[in-house]
Amino acid sequence: MSTVITIANQKGGVGKTDLAVNLSALLAGMGRHVLLIDFDPQANASYYLTQDEYTLSTADVLLDGIPLEEIIVKSCVKGLDIAPASIGLSAAQLHLASDVNMQFKLKKALSAIKNHYDYILIDTPPSLGPLTINAFTAADGILVPVQTHFFPVHGLSDLLKTVDELREVVNPNLLFYGIVLTMYDRRTSLAKEVQQVVTARFNGKVFKTVIPVCVKLAEAPSHRKPISLYAPSNKIGKVYTQLTEEFLKRLEN
Numbered sequence: 001m002s003t004v005i006t007i008a009n010q011k012g013g014v015g016k017t018d019l020a021v022n023l024s025a026l027l028a029g030m031g032r033h034v035l036l037i038d039f040d041p042q043a044n045a046s047y048y049l050t051q052d053e054y055t056l057s058t059a060d061v062l063l064d065g066i067p068l069e070e071i072i073v074k075s076c077v078k079g080l081d082i083a084p085a086s087i088g089l090s091a092a093q094l095h096l097a098s099d100v101n102m103q104f105k106l107k108k109a110l111s112a113i114k115n116h117y118d119y120i121l122i123d124t125p126p127s128l129g130p131l132t133i134n135a136f137t138a139a140d141g142i143l144v145p146v147q148t149h150f151f152p153v154h155g156l157s158d159l160l161k162t163v164d165e166l167r168e169v170v171n172p173n174l175l176f177y178g179i180v181l182t183m184y185d186r187r188t189s190l191a192k193e194v195q196q197v198v199t200a201r202f203n204g205k206v207f208k209t210v211i212p213v214c215v216k217l218a219e220a221p222s223h224r225k226p227i228s229l230y231a232p233s234n235k236i237g238k239v240y241t242q243l244t245e246e247f248l249k250r251l252e253n
C-alpha cells in the first residue's frame with residue numbers, strides 16, 4: 001500500500017514544488033518507488049521533471065474520468081513517475097465546484113494504483129480551493145513547507161484549521177507529518193526568529209533539517225532536473241539527503 005503525502009501551503013512561492021520534486025527524487029534515489037502527482041494548474045513540477053511533451057494530464061482525470069495510470073509518464077529520475085498537470089486544471093476546478101462528490105475525485109482515481117508505489121506525493125496550488133481539498137481527502141498525511149518569513153507563518157493557523165475541519169468531515173485519519181522550514185537565510189535575524197517561533201508553537205512537528213536559500217535550487221527548474229542530478233556535489237544535496245532521511249525515519253519507524 002502506498003503512503004500518500006500532500007504537500008500544501010496556501011501561501012504562494014514558499015517552496016512546495018521545490019520540496020515535492022526534490023524529496024520525490026531523493027526517495028526514488030534511495031530505492032523507493034515514487035509517484036509525484038502534479039495537482040497545480042501552474043504545472044511547475046511537471047515542467048521541472050519531464051523532458052518530453054505529454055498530452056494527458058491530471059485535468060483529464062478530473063474532467064473526463066481518464067484513469068490515473070493512463071496519464072502517468074516517467075520522469076528524468078529512475079524510480080520516479082509523474083502524473084503531470086496542465087492549465088486545464090483551472091477549468092477542472094470550476095467543474096469540481098458543482099459536483100457533490102467533489103472532494104473524493106482524486107481519492108477515487110488513486111484507489112486503482114495505490115499498490116504500485118511506496119510513496120505518492122501530491123504537489124498542490126497556492127490556495128485552499130477544490131484541488132487542495134481533493135489532495136487532503138486523498139492523503140494519509142500532509143507535509144507543510146513554510147518559508148522563514150513573517151507572512152508565511154501568519155497563514156499557518158488558517159491552513160491547520162482547514163485540516164482540522166477536513167478531519168471532521170471527510171478524512172478523520174489525516175496525519176500531520178510536519179513542517180519543513182524553507183528558504184532560510186542565516187544572515188537575517190528574522191529567519192532565526194521565525195524558526196524559534198514555529199518550533200516553539202509546533203513542538204516536535206518541525207523537521208530538524210532546514211532548507212537554506214540556495215541559488216542552485218533556484219536554477220534547477222530551468223535545467224529541468226532535481227538538485228540530485230543538477231548539482232550532485234553541491235552541499236545543498238547533502239541537506240536534501242538529510243531531510244529525506246529524517247522524513248523516512250519519521251514515516252517508516
Ligand SMILES: Nc1ncnc2c1ncn2[C@@H]1O[C@H](COP(=O)(O)OP(=O)(O)OP(=O)(O)O)[C@@H](O)[C@H]1O
Nearest residue numbers: 012013014015016017018126183212213214217218
Ligand atoms: N531554498 C531555495 N532557495 C532559493 N530559491 C528557492 C528555494 N526553494 C525554492 N526556490 C525558488 O523559489 C521559487 C518558489 O519556489 P516554489 O516554486 O517551490 O514554491 P511554491 O510554493 O511551489 O510556489 P507556488 O505557490 O507558486 O506553487 C521558485 O522559483 C524556486 O525555484
Ligand SMILES: [Mg+2]
Nearest residue numbers: 016017040044
Ligand atoms: Mg508550486
